[in-house]
Amino acid sequence: MPSVLVADVGQEIGRRFAQDYAARGWTVFAAGPGGPFDALPNVVSVSYDPMAEGGADRLARQLAGTALDVLIVVGGAHGTPPPPDDTSPAVWQSAMITNALAPLELISRLKANVMAGGQKKIVAVSRCSASMALPGEPGDYISRASRAAMHQLLRCIAAEWNEPGCSWIPICPAETPDVDASVQAMRQVIASAVPREAMSLLSHDGRELPW
Amino acid sequence: MSTVLITGGNRGIGLELARQYSAEGWTVLATARQPEQAEALATLGAQVSIVPLEASDGASIQALAANLRGVPIDVLIANAGISGDLKAAAQAVSRDDFLNVMAVNVIGPLLLARALKPNVLLGQRRVVAAMSSLMSSISANDWGTQYAYRASKTALNAIWRTLAREWGADGLCCVLLRPGLVATDMTGGAGQPVQASVAGMRQVIEGLSLKDRGRLIGFDGQDVPW
Numbered sequence: 001m002p003s004v005l006v007a008d009v010g011q012e013i014g015r016r017f018a019q020d021y022a023a024r025g026w027t028v029f030a031a032g033p034g035g036p037f038d039a040l041p042n043v044v045s046v047s048y049d050p051m052a053e054g055g056a057d058r059l060a061r062q063l064a065g066t067a068l069d070v071l072i073v074v075g076g077a078h079g080t081p082p083p084p085d086d087t088s089p090a091v092w093q094s095a096m097i098t099n100a101l102a103p104l105e106l107i108s109r110l111k112a113n114v115m116a117g118g119q120k121k122i123v124a125v126s127r128c129s130a131s132m133a134l135p136g137e138p139g140d141y142i143s144r145a146s147r148a149a150m151h152q153l154l155r156c157i158a159a160e161w162n163e164p165g166c167s168w169i170p171i172c173p174a175e176t177p178d179v180d181a182s183v184q185a186m187r188q189v190i191a192s193a194v195p196r197e198a199m200s201l202l203s204h205d206g207r208e209l210p211w
Numbered sequence: 212m213s214t215v216l217i218t219g220g221n222r223g224i225g226l227e228l229a230r231q232y233s234a235e236g237w238t239v240l241a242t243a244r245q246p247e248q249a250e251a252l253a254t255l256g257a258q259v260s261i262v263p264l265e266a267s268d269g270a271s272i273q274a275l276a277a278n279l280r281g282v283p284i285d286v287l288i289a290n291a292g293i294s295g296d297l298k299a300a301a302q303a304v305s306r307d308d309f310l311n312v313m314a315v316n317v318i319g320p321l322l323l324a325r326a327l328k329p330n331v332l333l334g335q336r337r338v339v340a341a342m343s344s345l346m347s348s349i350s351a352n353d354w355g356t357q358y359a360y361r362a363s364k365t366a367l368n369a370i371w372r373t374l375a376r377e378w379g380a381d382g383l384c385c386v387l388l389r390p391g392l393v394a395t396d397m398t399g400g401a402g403q404p405v406q407a408s409v410a411g412m413r414q415v416i417e418g419l420s421l422k423d424r425g426r427l428i429g430f431d432g433q434d435v436p437w
Contacts, residue, residue, distance in 0.1 A: 101309050133437060
């Protein structure tokens with residue numbers, strides 16, 4: 001069966017992705033700062049704290065030699081969300097790390113794992129509000145900015161790897177409380193994704209969104 | 212006479228902005244980290260006031276706002292920026308460098324704009340501009356590199372788009388500027404003369420109206436794709 005790594009499963013979307021893939025028989029590596037996350041069959045819990053310096057390196061060491069068909073990176077800080085217009089250093093640094101830099105760190109450290117997999121799909125879960133062309137929410141500065149930064153970083157690393165067989169999939173969940181439906185829709189988009197010359201931002205149901 | 216505030220005014224694009232605006236008779240408030248060492252700015256004449264600012268420091272920004280309380284600002288240009296490590300590959304992007312670039316290029320401009328919003332509301336032109344870059348464009352990024360710098364300018368775009376939407380109702384025009392590749396210390400001398408870039412951006416600013424808010428406009432008047 002194919003394999004997928006989901007980080008961070010401490011986020012609800014990450015957890016639902018892990019559950020969904022596990023229920024379909026995939027080998028799931030569930031990465032997060034809590035855990036263990038191996039209550040389901042086929043789920044292997046791996047330790048990963050996106051905020052910790054060196055967290056991606058430690059995760060990569062745990063997975064050395066393990067092929068990954070799909071890598072799914074879910075950003076988001078833990079704890080009570082701050083007000084959207086909070087620009088205190090602790091808030092913006094946490095958002096920039098968890099939403100932008102940590103995904104880059106993780107993807108860059110797991111290149112060998114992804115290239116050893118059959119599908120070579122790199123998925124970054126974003127938010128529609130990070131699209132410049134779409135209207136943002138008033139006061140939503142840091143979250144929007146950090147996700148937009150992640151889009152740029154993803155584009156950069158795709159260019160650096162220059163691997164035609166890879167599929168790069170920045171995708172936005174549905175704006176709905178039905179997380180399961182959103183995750184299932186995104187999983188179908190991921191399943192049908194094929195390598196493309198130009199990376200696009202996708203909605204949960206596969207529509208191209210403007211950057 | 213109109214007043215412009217320019218951050219990072221002691222070199223490169225900021226210095227040329229100060230020079231050209233002052234030559235046109237504007238009152239120029241140019242920030243520098245160490246005003247006593249801002250020798251180039253000091254030669255521009257009495258219309259240029261050098262004010263201290265550490266562009267990424269919230270306390271410094273608040274102190275600036277306190278010093279300027281009640282002073283109308285027609286055009287605010289958040290110009291100060293750093294490049295960070297432009298050559299780092301993905302695995303070599305360090306947290307310190309990434310966060311430092313974000314602090315100067317993204318958070319500082321946001322804090323500055325919010326702190327000086329009352330001053331811009333007192334001005335006539337009501338322009339709040341930030342210095343972006345072609346490197347901010349995701350769709351135009353075909354060759355990668357410059358991780359932290361690119362990401363910071365993309366993040367800046369996102370914030371300015373939000374400000375533009377929020378502050379349009381107050382009559383404030385928040386725009387992003389693209390100077391183009393300019394021959395400065397940051398580029399090692401590569402690029403077009405800074406005079407031409409700044410002249411172009413000044414022309415863009417001069418022609419702005421509220422309907423332009425949220426745009427990323429180049430020195431040549433052309434929009435940059437997101």
